[in-house]
Amino acid sequence: MAENKQPLIVPINQLLPPELFILPVRHRPVFPGMVTPLVIAEGKLAEAIENVHKSNQYLGLVLQHDDTQNEVGPDNLFKIGTAAKILKRINLPEGGMHLLVNSLERFRIQSFVHTQPQMLAKVEYQIEASEVRDKELIALMRSVLNQAKEMMTENPYFTEEMKLTLINVEEPGKIADFVCSVLNLKREEFQEVLETFDIRRRLERTLQFLARELDLVKLQRKIQGKVNQSAETNQREYYLREQLKAIKTELRGPETKDKDADYYRQKIEAAKLPPEAQEKALDECSKLDYVEPSSHEYTVIRNYLDTLLDLPWNVEAVDDIDLAHARQVLNRDHYGLDDVKTRILEYLAVRSLKKDVKGSIICLVGPPGVGKTSLGRSIATAMKKKFFRFSLGGMRDEAEIKGHRRTYIGAMPGKIVQGLKTTKAKDMVLMLDEIDKLGRSFHGDPASALLEVLDPQQNFEFRDHFLDLPFDLSKVTFITTANTLDSIPEPLIDRMEVIRLPGYILEEKMQIAKKYLVGRAVADSGLTKKNAPAISTAGLRFLIDSYAREAGVRRLEKEIQKLYRKAATAVVEKKSFPKNLTPKEIPTYLGKPVFTGADEFTTLAIGSAIGLAYTSMGGATLTIESRRFPGRGRVKFTGQIGKVMNESAEIAVSFARSLEPDEKFWTKNDIHIHVPDGATPKDGPSAGITITTALLSLLRNKKIKSGYAMTGEIRLSGDVLPIGGLREKIVAARRVGIRNVIFPFDNLRDYEELPKELKAGLKVYPTKHYSEIDALLFGSTVQKTVSRRKPRKVNPPQRKSRAA
Numbered sequence: 001m002a003e004n005k006q007p008l009i010v011p012i013n014q015l016l017p018p019e020l021f022i023l024p025v026r027h028r029p030v031f032p033g034m035v036t037p038l039v040i041a042e043g044k045l046a047e048a049i050e051n052v053h054k055s056n057q058y059l060g061l062v063l064q065h066d067d068t069q070n071e072v073g074p075d076n077l078f079k080i081g082t083a084a085k086i087l088k089r090i091n092l093p094e095g096g097m098h099l100l101v102n103s104l105e106r107f108r109i110q111s112f113v114h115t116q117p118q119m120l121a122k123v124e125y126q127i128e129a130s131e132v133r134d135k136e137l138i139a140l141m142r143s144v145l146n147q148a149k150e151m152m153t154e155n156p157y158f159t160e161e162m163k164l165t166l167i168n169v170e171e172p173g174k175i176a177d178f179v180c181s182v183l184n185l186k187r188e189e190f191q192e193v194l195e196t197f198d199i200r201r202r203l204e205r206t207l208q209f210l211a212r213e214l215d216l217v218k219l220q221r222k223i224q225g226k227v228n229q230s231a232e233t234n235q236r237e238y239y240l241r242e243q244l245k246a247i248k249t250e251l252r253g254p255e256t257k258d259k260d261a262d263y264y265r266q267k268i269e270a271a272k273l274p275p276e277a278q279e280k281a282l283d284e285c286s287k288l289d290y291v292e293p294s295s296h297e298y299t300v301i302r303n304y305l306d307t308l309l310d311l312p313w314n315v316e317a318v319d320d321i322d323l324a325h326a327r328q329v330l331n332r333d334h335y336g337l338d339d340v341k342t343r344i345l346e347y348l349a350v351r352s353l354k355k356d357v358k359g360s361i362i363c364l365v366g367p368p369g370v371g372k373t374s375l376g377r378s379i380a381t382a383m384k385k386k387f388f389r390f391s392l393g394g395m396r397d398e399a400e401i402k403g404h405r406r407t408y409i410g411a412m413p414g415k416i417v418q419g420l421k422t423t424k425a426k427d428m429v430l431m432l433d434e435i436d437k438l439g440r441s442f443h444g445d446p447a448s449a450l451l452e453v454l455d456p457q458q459n460f461e462f463r464d465h466f467l468d469l470p471f472d473l474s475k476v477t478f479i480t481t482a483n484t485l486d487s488i489p490e491p492l493i494d495r496m497e498v499i500r501l502p503g504y505i506l507e508e509k510m511q512i513a514k515k516y517l518v519g520r521a522v523a524d525s526g527l528t529k530k531n532a533p534a535i536s537t538a539g540l541r542f543l544i545d546s547y548a549r550e551a552g553v554r555r556l557e558k559e560i561q562k563l564y565r566k567a568a569t570a571v572v573e574k575k576s577f578p579k580n581l582t583p584k585e586i587p588t589y590l591g592k593p594v595f596t597g598a599d600e601f602t603t604l605a606i607g608s609a610i611g612l613a614y615t616s617m618g619g620a621t622l623t624i625e626s627r628r629f630p631g632r633g634r635v636k637f638t639g640q641i642g643k644v645m646n647e648s649a650e651i652a653v654s655f656a657r658s659l660e661p662d663e664k665f666w667t668k669n670d671i672h673i674h675v676p677d678g679a680t681p682k683d684g685p686s687a688g689i690t691i692t693t694a695l696l697s698l699l700r701n702k703k704i705k706s707g708y709a710m711t712g713e714i715r716l717s718g719d720v721l722p723i724g725g726l727r728e729k730i731v732a733a734r735r736v737g738i739r740n741v742i743f744p745f746d747n748l749r750d751y752e753e754l755p756k757e758l759k760a761g762l763k764v765y766p767t768k769h770y771s772e773i774d775a776l777l778f779g780s781t782v783q784k785t786v787s788r789r790k791p792r793k794v795n796p797p798q799r800k801s802r803a804a
Contacts, residue, residue, distance in 0.1 A: 369552020503551025551618025614725030619732030631670025642683025
């Protein structure tokens with residue numbers, strides 16, 4: 001940079017150290033003679049400033065070339081900076097610190113002593129010499145001051161404190177520094193002023209910058225004036241329009257109509273709405289006469305009228321139910337589920353005989369993938385009704401059910417009214433999916449909002465908050481779906497008829513795959529019957545048994561689709577692919593089997609027993625384990641078990657102790673009972689006999705017979721109490737290859753109602769007292785309060801027999 005005059009180099013002042021800690025600054029440099037606040041982020045710089053503050057309290061503030069870099073070295077710094085003294089330091093609560101520094105003199109970096117962990121440099125101070133105030137210098141100073149005062153008059157951002165400071169500064173160099181520091185300059189221009197040691201040259205550059213900024217401020221004021229004038233004109237025109245509207249109203253009378261208002265009045269007359277709805281609609285129409293079309297309220301009124309007129313107020317429900325057609329649709333779309341289909345056909349038969357029957361509320365409960373949602377669609381098809389579905393999963397706002405009040409911006413009706421508007425049918429089939437996954441928040445409780453919707457005694461005059469009018473929902477057929485009833489409030493369950501959909505057994509899955517899944521996968525993958533490979537019966541059995549043991553068929557469908565995608569890839573790439581997929585080829589394309597023979601629970605260790613459980617995912621098998629260690633008679637339960645299951649386990653321990661009163665065993669050992677897997681929460685009393693069996697196996701050091709699974713609640717007396725979900729538990733036992741099942745005698749009726757194909761090949765043992773289980777699995781005889789008898793075996797259904 002060219003300079004008119006070489007700066008006067010004077011010896012370093014005794015107050016300023018010859019070496020300074022260099023602190024990089026961003027955006028703009030700091031000029032001498034000012035008190036400046038600085039914010040230092042947490043890190044190395046903050047630690048270095050902590051050390052400087054304890055020593056000489058002097059810093060070197062130097063502008064960095066690139067503001068985007070966090071790690072700054074000597075190459076990214078200008079050579080000219082400002083020495084400053086730390087006046088005050090405040091540590092911030094979130095880390096880092098706030099500094100208040102007084103900038104003193106310019107300096108030039110001569111060399112760096114070191115750069116790590118912080119930069120320390122030898123500096124040469126540039127002390128300004130006193131200039132002789134000749135006419136030229138005085139003229140420059142006055143020009144800068146006059147221009148600065150004019151700038152302060154034009155620019156409202158200049159504070160009174162700035163004006164006062166400018167008046168009190170007398171040194172020409174400091175005047176230039178102060179004026180430049182308050183201007184809006186580029187970073188390179190700020191640095192140029194800092195590096196200009198010649199005072200006359202610095203004043204000249206300051207004067208140039210002032211002239212440029214003053215021109216910009218005047219242009220800005222001119223533009224602002226035009227904008228203000230335009231705004232005043234618009235406001236004046238608005239008032240004139242309002243006056244004109246009032247004059248027209250006085251001249252023509254109150255019946256002046258807008259085109260939109262006429263359009264909606266004609267639609268209201270043609271719609272033949274109920275009296276209350278018609279009165280409300282006409283009242284909203286009258287508002288259109290005096291509301292400005294450009295206002296938000298006008299759009300809200302039109303949206304309200306559109307919604308109100310789109311609803312099926314006078315569309316009569318017509319039942320055209322053909323049971324033969326309904327049975328055909330249900331059998332076509334779903335395999336098995338005979339109990340469910342029978343219940344649906346019974347409901348349709350009543351509808352065909354009793355025309356004024358109110359809409360039913362059916363709750364389909366079952367594990368994922370068993371066809372609950374698709375069954376709802378089939379019911380609508382069988383009834384020849386329109387179908388509308390929305391999911392309740394994760395819903396936390398009751399306004400999703402009952403709508404938003406129109407006082408809110410973006411208000412809209414709830415899902416019920418939206419369904420009526422979409423289907424335009426009062427007797428639609430409305431599916432509320434995943435009702436067991438409803439949430440609640442400060443916005444309200446959607447489950448409570450559903451109490452009115454699902455109550456036939458109340459929903460004939462359902463009021464949506466958006467409409468604020470009664471609408472009859474009694475003709476709507478509601479179908480809800482859930483994986484479990486545990487999370488659904490009791491008042492809501494009381495309003496619904498629960499139909500359980502059990503999981504599928506292997507034979508049912510094979511039929512579903514052959515009839516539905518394989519053909520769908522072939523079509524989805526773009527293959528044809530000619531180039532699509534077949535899956536053999538053995539291959540399909542292997543696929544289900546090794547990759548898809550869940551209660552539903554969703555996993556099975558994904559695995560079949562994966563096989564046919566592999567086949568499609570082979571066709572496109574013109575590679576060979578087996579024409580018939582057998583158990584030998586399937587692992588090549590699906591990978592290692594997820595389930596192996598070891599999962600069939602054919603052998604058990606001492607202290608282990610197999611229990612049957614019912615979860616939201618369907619039936620499941622649990623291998624309950626017990627181990628003993630030298631100790632003081634403590635019993636520990638693990639496996640995320642709930643309060644009820646924990647109490648059942650304690651009862652099982654007490655009963656086992658009464659059977660085997662070996663004080664040495666119970667007092668000299670600690671017992672650990674674990675219910676895998678540990679990540680899954682479990683609760684309920686049905687594991688009582690399983691825990692008792694595992695403990696007796698541990699105490700007697702004897703394995704139980706293989707191939708047995710059991711379920712049942714136990715009392716302290718040894719009586720076995722009934723349980724729920726027997727069908728799902730039987731399905732779970734068959735799924736893993738278990739053919740011997742022990743369950744409470746009181747559940748024998750539930751077992752006899754199961755389909756023949758589910759009972760085929762099973763041996764079941766209904767029991768009243770644990771002594772029967774002890775004799776069956778251990779060959780023992782237990783004293784009990786009821787009469788002794790051996791457990792009665794129930795053979796497969798081809799030889800009917802009942803337990804005694």
